[in-house]
Amino acid sequence: MSQIIMDASVMEKPERSKLEHTVLKPLERLPTKGQNVLLAFLALVFLIGLGAWARQLALGLAVTGLGVPVFWGVYIVNFIFFIGISHAGTLLSAILRIVKADWRAPFTRLAEMITITSIPFAATCVIVDMGRPERFLNVILYPHFTSPILWDVCCITTYIITSSLYFYTALIPDLALCRDRLEPHISSWRKEFYQLSSLGWTGTDVQKRVHHNIMTILSIVLLALVISVHTNVGFVFGMTIKPGWHTAVIGPYFVIGAALQGLGILGLIAIFVRWFFRLHTWITEKHLDSLRQFTLALTCFWGYFTGVEILTTFYGHAPAEMQVLWSKISGPFWWSFWGMILGCFVIPFFLMAFRPVRLSRVLVLSGLSINIGMWLERYTIVVPSGANPLAYFVGHYFPSLTEWAITAGWVAGFFMLLLLFMRIFPVVTVWEVEEVGH
Amino acid sequence: MSNHEKGVSLTDNHSTTRRGFFKGAAVFLLPFVFRRARAEVAPRKREVKSGTRLWGMVIDLDRCTACQSCVIACSVENNQMLGNPQEAAMGRVIRWIRVQPVVKESAGGSRQSLMPMPCMQCEDPPCIKVCPTAATFLDPEGIVGQVYPRCIGCRYCVNSCPYTAKFFNWETPSWPKPMAEAQNPDVSPRYKGIVEKCLFCHQRLQRAKEKAAFEKRALAEGDYIPACVLACPAKAIAFGDLNDPGSEVSRLSQSPRAYRLLDELGTEPKVSYLREE
Structure with a gap:
């Protein structure tokens, strides 16, 4: 019955194109039972994570597996991991908008959504890791500009603000679309929201020109920011004189790793979104293939950087550096090291270069593999250097249950926020797809 | 339009x-x-004027018996946590000076020496520049200080110290009642979530300065001695003003046996060792 009504209402609005209909329909429907169950599950895992954090706040970082000399563990790994995820949006949509690659169009909104929804979890990872989180503002009240952590705070704050603006600016025409073309039965607060947030967009030529100019400027600024953010995350390690961390390649290595991971998670989520929202007409095999080629290129770059770093360390053969390297290759961290090599390079390279299965499966599998691999990559960078300090002893570390619970909670929280965003905002940049199509 | x-x-x-x-x-x-x-x-190298005192320490490894008296004296003087076997297994017991086993492999087999390791009080400390809130600093007389109320507990300084001489409070420190009642009133207690370190017992420097001022005289050698130095039964630790060429510590630090740990890093430690013979 409702189906008939819905179809009838579509008939009444002939101006709604097929793309608009496909994108807007899920925003009008009430969420299905399956969606609600999934959301409830993610919310539960997130709440468990929050509970674990509350316990840690009460008892101190003693509830982690950390100690002397491994002072940084999974929280820092998660921080770099979420920052890496957040690079999906900016990298793909900013670079590809600048070079005017048409295949970006159906992916840009999703990519920017991933950016926006992952940044809060990245930022909070650092706060979770702090011994006195309530003193966070000391960083702003008593800033010490020689500290790479302060550079990080500056970069990431700028990045959060700019990428939010970027997401919003690209969203304005689609918010106007929601305001004008959504069925009238949606809740009143949403109507109000679309009305206010679309800033009176009517799609005049002047508006389009201004919009285009702002998008171009923001793309360029964001591209610079993406590089600065992850280079600085690398600097936090590279600027110390710790064996394994103190290397100039770590900045660019982190940028490439984040880009690779961002594309990996984008491919993974894009396939699910395509399937769920029936977007096969707009996210075609051709688009997926371009995404595959881009990701494949970045996988090769990642392999190159890893090789350069290992060869340099090995050839120099400095004892302290070699101690760290051996602990990765054949020592207690062999699982994370070889997991990283498999996950970030061997598996995705094989899948994407030879395509042994269907393209959509290639993207899902390599996306999963890259993300697990990149988590392990950060683990391999952060922990073994901590466990092998210069001062004559070796330490050990394995994450505690609390750390795993917070990790799972944050990952669930990210997906939860992403799903909530998908209920309010169109998952495809309608204006861009139409513009590219013409 | x-x-x-x-x-x-x-x-x-x-x-x-x-x-x-x-x-x-x-x-x-x-x-x-x-x-x-x-x-x-x-340029990290400060200009130290000739009149300024620059506190330093020389540890004679030939005299040291690794009896751990310095460790005990330091913990009692500075109200350090008691700790338990579980915390020890996690490496979470805080001791500002520790006796570190160092194994040296050579053709004739391996040889272990035991080194008392306090904070090296570097002249170019890697821990200071990385602190995002300037909670750790180099004081004019060369002691690396820590501002507890400002520390956010990010542990970046702990990570960047090549000597692993800074410590983090993983939880609220606790003591049995008699120990808690016998704490040193001159030393502020630390709490959960902040970083602490050896301060060369600067509360003793404070006391010595006050006493000298009261007696209307300049600070003399021997007025200010940290607890570990005082407790060493073998008199293996010398302490004093490195800027005074006549002091024992200046003389010993010029000895042909003297060397500094990880000197090649350029951290300019003010603690030196006299190698075993």
Whole structure:
């Protein structure tokens, strides 16, 4: 019955194109039972994570597996991991908008959504890791500009603000679309929201020109920011004189790793979104293939950087550096090291270069593999250097249950926020797809 | 429509002046930024005036019996946590000075020596520059200090110390009642989530300075001695002013047996060792 009504209402609005209909329909429907169950599950895992954090706040970082000399563990790994995820949006949509690659169009909104929804979890990872989180503002009240952590705070704050603006600016025409073309039965607060947030967009030529100019400027600024953010995350390690961390390649290595991971998670989520929202007409095999080629290129770059770093360390053969390297290759961290090599390079390279299965499966599998691999990559960078300090002893570390619970909670929280965003905002940049199509 | 056009052209006009303003501001500010950055990062070597005291320590490994008296004296003097076997297994027991086994492999087999390791009180401390809140600092007399109320517990300084001489409070420290009642009132207690370190018992320096001022005389050698130095039964630790060429510590640090840990890193430690013979 409702189906008939819905179809009838579509008939009444002939101006709604097929793309608009496909994108807007899920925003009008009430969420299905399956969606609600999934959301409830993610919310539960997130709440468990929050509970674990509350316990840690009460008892101190003693509830982690950390100690002397491994002072940084999974929280820092998660921080770099979420920052890496957040690079999906900016990298793909900013670079590809600048070079005017048409295949970006159906992916840009999703990519920017991933950016926006992952940044809060990245930022909070650092706060979770702090011994006195309530003193966070000391960083702003008593800033010490020689500290790479302060550079990080500056970069990431700028990045959060700019990428939010970027997401919003690209969203304005689609918010106007929601305001004008959504069925009238949606809740009143949403109507109000679309009305206010679309800033009176009517799609005049002047508006389009201004919009285009702002998008171009923001793309360029964001591209610079993406590089600065992850280079600085690398600097936090590279600027110390710790064996394994103190290397100039770590900045660019982190940028490439984040880009690779961002594309990996984008491919993974894009396939699910395509399937769920029936977007096969707009996210075609051709688009997926371009995404595959881009990701494949970045996988090769990642392999190159890893090789350069290992060869340099090995050839120099400095004892302290070699101690760290051996602990990765054949020592207690062999699982994370070889997991990283498999996950970030061997598996995705094989899948994407030879395509042994269907393209959509290639993207899902390599996306999963890259993300697990990149988590392990950060683990391999952060922990073994901590466990092998210069001062004559070796330490050990394995994450505690609390750390795993917070990790799972944050990952669930990210997906939860992403799903909530998908209920309010169109998952495809309608204006861009139409513009590219013409 | 015309309003829109007008709006756009207005912004265009403004952007020229705005651009000009930013250019001017950048050119004006650049020298200041550059000078500040250079002062902050580049030359770490301070100029220490001849009159200033520069506290240093020399540990004679030939005399040291690794009896751990210094460790106990330090914990009692500085109200350090008691700790338990579980915490010890996690490496979470805080001891500002520790006796570190160092194994040296050579052709004739391996040989272990035991080194008392306090904070090296570097002249160019890697821990100071990385602190995002300036909670750790080098005081004029060369002691690396820690501001507990400002520390956010990020553990970056702990990570960047090559000697692993800084410590983090993983939880609220606790003591049995008699120990808690017998704490040193001169030393502020630490709490959960902050970093602490050896301060060369600077509360003793404070006391010595007050006493000397009261007696209307200058601080003399031997007025200020940290607890570990005082407790060493083998008299293996010498302590004093490195800037005074006549002091025992200056003389010993010039000895042909003297060396500094990880000297090649350029941290300029003010603690030196006399190698075993």
